[in-house]
Amino acid sequence: MEIFVLASGSKGNMTYLKVGDIKLFIDAGISYKKIKDKMTVYQENMYDVKSLLITHEHHDHTNGLKMLLKQSFIEDVYLTKGTYDALSVDVVCLFQNTHIITVDIPFSISDILVTPFMLSHDAAEPVGFVVQHDDKKVVVLTDSGYVDQSYYQLLSNASLYILEANHHPTKLMHSPRPFLLKKRILSELGHLSNDDAAWLMNLFVKDGVSKWVVAHISEDCNTIFDIEESIIKAFDDPTKIEVFYATQEGLPGIKI
Structure with a gap:
């Protein structure tokens, strides 16, 4: 598996996953x-992508959705009923094959297994995704105020996490927002x-070493230093993770 971040943050979010010949997007929060341009930089053929997973309807996750769908190469769109209902009619009418997914019920895209899990966010029916292929497991978890403990086992021991560390609370409270x-x-x-x-990642990573793509980092209420300080404070063994930082400029392919 190979994971590319096209953009991450409050100005737009989008991820690209490649598993052999199977290629999919998660969200479309940046312009077409x-x-x-980003797929060209990554030397990937955008038109080979046939599947799109949508986490929720917020603008920074769907901004480029309409223009992307108008190109007609995305064949299958996977989203919850709540997200579907929250999107505008002029967007959903462009779906070729709509797949309404349900929290906690896995589904397959070819030989990839995807499990949507519930998030806690001010959206209609937001979800994260666990993507599995052979012995590899990727967790996509952004835009959530907390993670329910019933998901701890599902989310543990992934090969790679795209998990947000959005803000430093003190800096947020002292910001002009x-x-x-x-x-x-x-x-x-x-x-x-x-x-x-950092607390969650220390809990999730139990066996071996995992990769952590730190996502959805606030540009004005956070820094890499702040995140690393939290990692050192929370982790019993910081060497059990390899950390990458995703920004609005994206992050090149990471193989697992």
Whole structure:
């Protein structure tokens, strides 16, 4: 498996997964031009991608969806009923094959197994994804105020995590953002802080070494230093993870 981040952050989110001949996108939160340009930079053929998974309807995850679908090479779209209903009619009418997925019920894309799991975010029916192929496992977990403990076993011992460490709470509270926005981000329907993310990763990674793509990093309320400080504080053994930082500029392919 190979994972590419096209963009990550409040200005747009999109991921590309490649498993042999099977290629899929997760979200489409950047413009079609940026999608095309980034795939060219990564030397990947965008038109080989036939499947799209959508985590939720927020603008930074669906901004480029309409123009992407208009190109007509995406054949299958996977999303929850809540997300489907929250998208505009002029977008969903472009779906070729719509697959309504249900939390906790795995589905297959060729020989890839995908398990959608519930997130806690202020969206209609947001989900994360566990993607498995052979002995490899990828967890995509962004845009959630917390993670329910019933998912700890499902999420443990993945080969790679795309997991958000969105903010440093003190910097967020001292930022010029409106109070209601700060309250939303800090709530159970908001985003994981650095300490939240590091604590979870230390819990999830038990056997061997995993890769952690730190995602959805706030540009004004967080820094790599802050995240690393949380990792050192939370981890019983920081050497059990290899850390990568995804930004709005993306992150080149990581093989697992």
